[in-house]
Amino acid sequence: MRDKGATAVEIEALYRARSHVFLYTVTAFLRDGEAAADVVQDGFALALGRRDSFRGEASVETWVWQIVLNVARDRERWRRRQPRTVTLDQAGERMAEPAAGDDLDASLVTLPERQRLAVFLRYYADMSYGQIADALGVRTGTVAASLHAAHAALRQQLEEVAG
């Protein structure tokens, strides 16, 4: 059992070893690499500043994931509240014929947030169901159900495209 708090060295070590994984995950979630980098940097900065509040109930990495994902969710909600402007060029791109894989891409976007995050954490971060559950603040069974539902939805989409 550790004493309360994480150390700056632990958080820096995690950052140096795994920040790219955080970045991939948040990039997929936000679909915006620049915003994702900002979120990851902010998330680690928050973790660094609040390291004394870490209770050791999960790993330092899981705790940082919770913070980074919360920042990402906040960013996503903030973005949804903003007016959107689409240039003529962008509109033209959106109207272009979809490439192979775009249907699956679109299906990913429409998955519920928890399912998307579960898929991303499983794929990019190679996390176990238990780790994903801790990061998302849900039960392990919920993760299993979320991943099952996500894969079922995506598989159906693939079959529709093929059929």
Place this chain on the structure above:
Amino acid sequence: MRELAAVLDELAAEAPVDALSWRDVEARSDALKFRSRRGRRRSLVRAIVAAGVLAIAGTAVGVGVTLLDQQEVFHDAAPDDPERLGPLVEITSGENWSLIAWQSNFGLCLDFAIPGNSPFACDFPVRGAKPAADTSGSDPPVHMIAGQVSGGGLVGGDGKTTIFGVAAADVAAVNVELSDGRVVGAPLYDAPPELQTTVRVFIVRLPLSPEQRDPDSPGTIYGPGGEVLRSQSPVRAFIAYDRTGDVYERVEH
């Protein structure tokens, strides 16, 4: 599901790994300690942003220069800010804070200035808040009222969070309905002639509970592990009244 792996690889392909820097993380963490907001989250449209020339402004105010002077320095040092079309004009002020307005190509802008920092907001979608020279390309203003909440960290030393905004000329009174159910009246100020607008400006400063005073996201309540327990703006709605006391418009925030 090989196809899914391909799509996931593609989704992450634009991740700017070069942007990752531990030194930047440390700098952001230090900035949070100073409870300031950063300029990187700047968005011109209906958003609070921070003019982040902390060192310059902190020094300037420290030697007795006014917050108006500080804001001149801030905006001059931020070429990405909206284009200024007129002078900075103080609407009202208190101890260590000042509400400053200016016309821009995005319409009327409001700075909530405290020593060393200043969130500001532009492009209020309120009738009369846009100049003829509006080049922002944003939607035409249709509301009677619009407002913003400054970062909870920008409290000017007295622990109060600031809510400010713009109301149309014929709005007679403004109430701010908070997420905790409280309703507070916000004083209305006529715009000084230098601003060449008929809109009115309101500001209300009130204490939030300590756990709500997050520097980046006021209203967010964190658990002991840093997890977000609740993320909700402290403002539920802005309410504009006409001269007879009837509700002109209620705008959810």
